[in-house]
Amino acid sequence: MENTQTMLKMYLQHLIQPGDQVIDATAGRGKDTLFLAECVGPEGRVFAFDIQEEAIQSTRELLAAHKMLDRVALFQESHTEIGRLVPQGIRAAVFNLGYLPGSSQTIITGPETTLRAVNDTLKLLVAKGAIMLTVYRGHSRSLEEANTLNAYAAELSKKDFHVLQGMYLNQGETSPYWLTIQKNRGDHS
Template sequence: MIFLPNIVVVIKMGFKSFVNTVDLAKKIMYYYVKSGSIAIDCTVGNGNDTILLSKLVGKKGKVYGFDIQPVALKITKEKLFKENLDKRVILINDGHENIDRYIFNEVDFIIYNLGYLPGGNKSIKTEIYSTLESIKKSLYLLRKNGLLLITCYTGHEGGLEEKEGVKDFLKELDQKEYSVLKFNFLNQKNNPPVLFGVEKL
């Protein structure tokens, strides 16, 4: 089991229970995001999290997706239309640091997958300063007991510095206001990603 305040994520122990941090993030999403939830995907990429969130929030929920690359939004929009999920999602072609220009109400769940678009231009990637600005604004938008997940990739140029910056920021959050956890694989090679989870108390 993984314990968060007011949340218990039960993971069946057995073969490949802990595959990677992306898989763990999905397990948490399945458990936490409910029909009617409002969620934000701050790094749409190829749309995998956006698609999953749009299914989990149901017809009464809403998903906002941010990406600076039009190609990422095009890919995601096509996937949404194919599965008839497009009416639940608002895609925004802007940096996630501008989240407060588009969203003004409290939200239930926010997710980040930092780094570059898989299969895309590796020189276009998230940067520590804009990422931290976005996280600060996301924490403000998060409702009480809302959940924020951040997956940091460290194998690309600037990735390690971004991960360390996120970690340093999160560990200074007031424990009376937020609970923060870090999940990473200690024995995996080739720069395994790190997952941070934040719950607003």
């Protein structure tokens, strides 16, 4: 969530309360992980995932520089491991899809792994909890990933979930867009 994602950050700041548990499903360079650590406060917990050692190291260094490392559990694992490694009771989750900024575009998120991670995360959310996905459409499988996510989100029960999509109309067809999935009520495994 760079500066262009100001609205998403404002929503998350309103949603996340001190002491909450949240997920950064794609830690990247650590900016979202740091933001989430600030939101949950000293009693909260962030579960941050990335498959790349470079990403985990960047995130660790950023958190240490801001004295927030103790609020975060870092996992050099795929976000497909969320269902195995994260407890119930998640207030919010953030996904930034695509590739590690400033790195090779050969390691990317894909529709199969992202869909599994989103599905597992939905099961961990508390009522009124939400997943925020920023979908970047500039990598080799981005269109397939976007179409898969949109189809999945469109099929979610409207009784159980609210799904919103936002996009920049003035930034071209391949600009990033976001999906927000909010859980309306209790457990729906």
